[in-house]
Amino acid sequence: MTTQNTPDTDARYDRLRELGQQLRVDSVRAADAAGSGHPTSSMSAADLAAVLLDAHLRYDFDDPENPGNDHLIFSKGHASPLVYAMGKAAGALTDEQLLTFRKNGSLLEGHPTPRIPWVDVATGSLGQGLPFGVGVALAGRDLDRVPYRVWVVCGDSEMAEGSMWEAFEHAGYEKLANLTAIIDVNRLGQRGATRHGWDLDAYARRIRSFDWHTVEVDGHDVAAVDRAYAEAAATTDRPTAIIAKTRKGQGVREVADQEGKHGKPLKDAAEAIEELGGARDLHVTVQPPREAAPRPRTGGGTPELPDYKVGDSVATRNAFGEALAALGAAREDVVALDGEVGDSTRAQKFGDAHPDRYFQCYIAEQQMVAAAVGMQVRGWVPYATTFAAFLSRAYDFVRMAAVSRADLNLVGSHAGVAIGEDGPSQMGLEDLAAFRAVHGSTVLYPCDANQAARLTAAMADASGIRYLRTSRGESPVIYGPGEDFPIGGSKTLRATPEDRVTLVAAGVTVHEALAAADTLAEEGVPARVIDLYSLKPVDLPTLREAADVTGRIITVEDHHPEGGLGDAVLDAFTDGRPVPRLARLAVRTMPGSASPEEQLRAAGIDAQAIAATARGLLTSTP
């Protein structure tokens, strides 16, 4: 299906073809200079990129913060040479910079990251760019309320990832017409053919069934691609997927549509460049962003946090929900996302108070976390919430969010065996380990309602990935509402200079440790009790002082023994100083169903077990 072109159009398309070739040449050159990288995956999408950059993207590369800027996300992040070749064509990178690709210290990493100001999110773990794009599109339409478009370049291999279909479902249901997925169907994955090869309809009918508009095109026909983008922009009732038939390595016979040519530079770059018509130096004047006045939002206000009375019984998840609602009243930049358990996590309290900043993601944790990442791209402060156990579903997204330098609040409820009867499938018992291991993360675990409320507010201003662990059951309020809980701090609940052992606990085990200390005190053994509510960063001085005084530390946690509180405490003693004698109580057996009290007893993390361990430590060591 061709239309009659005027000579002007002919010239324009000739130029777009030339630009596509330039992007190929520069992709080949970048990978050649690096000695590694993915030129063939870049070459398949080069014409798609050329038409987008020249004629449809609206972006001010001199002002990446412009709220009217479109957003361009390469879900197929390994096509980074193409990203950087586009940056060069747009004048955002010099040719010299292009050739630093993958070199030590270069911003032009093997896969794009936001170290480059005009890159929104890190990609490279496939299946994530489209879910991120859904978040950016939601932010544009429902939060900022500005008319930017989000363009996501996807690979065909990553269509096997479930997270892509969470994104198709979310965007289709939400009718995100400002979102366009560009699927580069080059037929070849890393190790051979994809499932559907060049069967464009296999993709189109799946995507259409998720209520998207679809357009199938020859991805090397710049006129057809141009029309497809226009059709996407003109489709105002649903998102559009452009499904483009392309050839991997297009333009160079040695590699075009060949297996075994993934992820490596071309053998003879000079010859390839000649075949591509030689180097070019076309400059693209990218269309400026649309005028955009984002919805004003206040930030940083002091929330009127809920106060809880000492001695009352309140679940920390309740305090979290009430505090988040209060935070949302003080700060219009705070948003919350729910994985269809907001009544359990208590995020629903925020939803009730601020429905226009509450996003229901249904049971799709990957998309929930990705949407949060997308929203923080636009400066929103997201809280993504579900059971602690189910955040493990999104672990790769959290890992990549750290690479994206994302500022992200994650809240996991129903932690540990203390949930009781529901059994191990619902118990977060690996979450502290998983989140502590994320680069630059903050990990918080409150034991009472006032602490939970204040940490909920405090985490909004931390940087990077912040995780708050809340509990299902009620626990006594032990701190007054005036108490301060700095991130990186701890609370010493019992201390005398005569203390002979230190009990370090967090969350539900704080109350067990206090009870154990009472028992030990009756036996004439003074025990120090530390509430280590901040597991990362951890309060080194307090732990060190306790070690100096008591010489013995017992850690107790409602978590598997690896990577949680017990390991966090060690951080205080890895600088060569003397290390106290240690004992570590944690969940070492597979729980079943039982009451919360029975669970704590069976796991050996209740007051009785703590006291017994203290006695053992005192008799076995001098």
Place this chain on the structure above:
Amino acid sequence: MTTQNTPDTDARYDRLRELGQQLRVDSVRAADAAGSGHPTSSMSAADLAAVLLDAHLRYDFDDPENPGNDHLIFSKGHASPLVYAMGKAAGALTDEQLLTFRKNGSLLEGHPTPRIPWVDVATGSLGQGLPFGVGVALAGRDLDRVPYRVWVVCGDSEMAEGSMWEAFEHAGYEKLANLTAIIDVNRLGQRGATRHGWDLDAYARRIRSFDWHTVEVDGHDVAAVDRAYAEAAATTDRPTAIIAKTRKGQGVREVADQEGKHGKPLKDAAEAIEELGGARDLHVTVQPPREAAPRPRTGGGTPELPDYKVGDSVATRNAFGEALAALGAAREDVVALDGEVGDSTRAQKFGDAHPDRYFQCYIAEQQMVAAAVGMQVRGWVPYATTFAAFLSRAYDFVRMAAVSRADLNLVGSHAGVAIGEDGPSQMGLEDLAAFRAVHGSTVLYPCDANQAARLTAAMADASGIRYLRTSRGESPVIYGPGEDFPIGGSKTLRATPEDRVTLVAAGVTVHEALAAADTLAEEGVPARVIDLYSLKPVDLPTLREAADVTGRIITVEDHHPEGGLGDAVLDAFTDGRPVPRLARLAVRTMPGSASPEEQLRAAGIDAQAIAATARGLLTSTP
């Protein structure tokens, strides 16, 4: 669409209706006795379950190991009261047992687990049962080659999970006609309506687009359900999804199709039971399994593992691939699964040698791990393989596999900053923490090719979740092929009674530690070097002896500082004994692109950094 029923059929359908009511009554009773649980989610699926149990399932409850048994998986695991009510109707549970639901010590947990012999897999994290079912169906058709059917009861809420669509895609592409998904569309999630409510076609057209056959039925019309199951069984060219319109809490006005009735017992159980027509005691004679002679397979043979010459340079991923191929030759029960990176992980070597036991899962890590879980249900020994970084995508599946008591081998390649230029998106830097935190796991990290080969074989006989971490780059072979590497062991590579510091390393850092020890030796400081290839379980005696002799331990790992090698070493010193002085080297900065050597240097985990740390530890402490 009704057909004329004979009186016999009428009587049969009456009985099925009665059975459905019995399953409802018993669900209500179980939850009432427990004081918690999900009766309403059970009641919606009760008629679907009754017809299946009475007329279509083929299963010998007295012989759960019968290879001809069908497989019934409740993907909506919270409908456990229904599962147990079915067990009672089939004579596999007594009424007394039914009423132990959710009580301490009962096998009838809040969500089903294989502690019950006729339960294949643990569910309760939504979106997992169907992917597991795909694995069981693959095992039946392609491995055992027996004619069992796999029936998976799914919820409508979990259709939002991407993992469900990985399963639909995998099963549709593989034309798994032995698999039937039964989707209980009761319209209500935990906190309100689902996205698509009772729009059955919204589900049907999506599922059909993934090349499944679909049948839409009234899930309370036992005749229609009966026909739908027959249609599924008669559909031999593709899997079938039965999309059933149901009412949550069906049968009891107080809760039927009501919001706010999820996950709690009925207020007045006695009244509800009366409304349901009272207790019944129908017994179902489940149809016996089909005759099945599974393909014979040898197991436990001694593999002829590859030998590598000391001093040669070989990547541990290569040794893994070659060893796995050799293991597959000796043991016909070994199978391998690839996440479309088999050329990189070297799992492809197994695929080349044993194509009929090699499963391409494309880029869908959740489905890959789930398929492995499904295969081990039938006694196969799966190795699921991708980059270490991308196994994080399947973390919730690994967590749940442990609850399933699954025996599962996971192999993650391209670990750590040592991969070099590809950058952080491709680097496994949280994997040791994540896998150590899984209950009952084994975590292995070889440093040379002979060690990698032998651990690859040894892990097949370990229990639970076993993780092997391999490296992209070549490293020198330092062990002879005759060397033995028991799980839970370590290798002391340098030791004298005069050692003043112990360097504990694994994988790539072993070679850095050896170089550091050389440097220190030249400076007159004898250093012990331990290769801690088994991070879990860990070699306590060797670490303790080294601490006794040297008094100082430096750990060095290509991993974030939390939850990995450094924390594993601590296990040796948590029984109250004196703890050595400690220093811990790990990846504390966010890497970019650089050569492997530059990466190790930048992270401060190379030989130079180790030697400098040792000097510091020696001068700062007595």
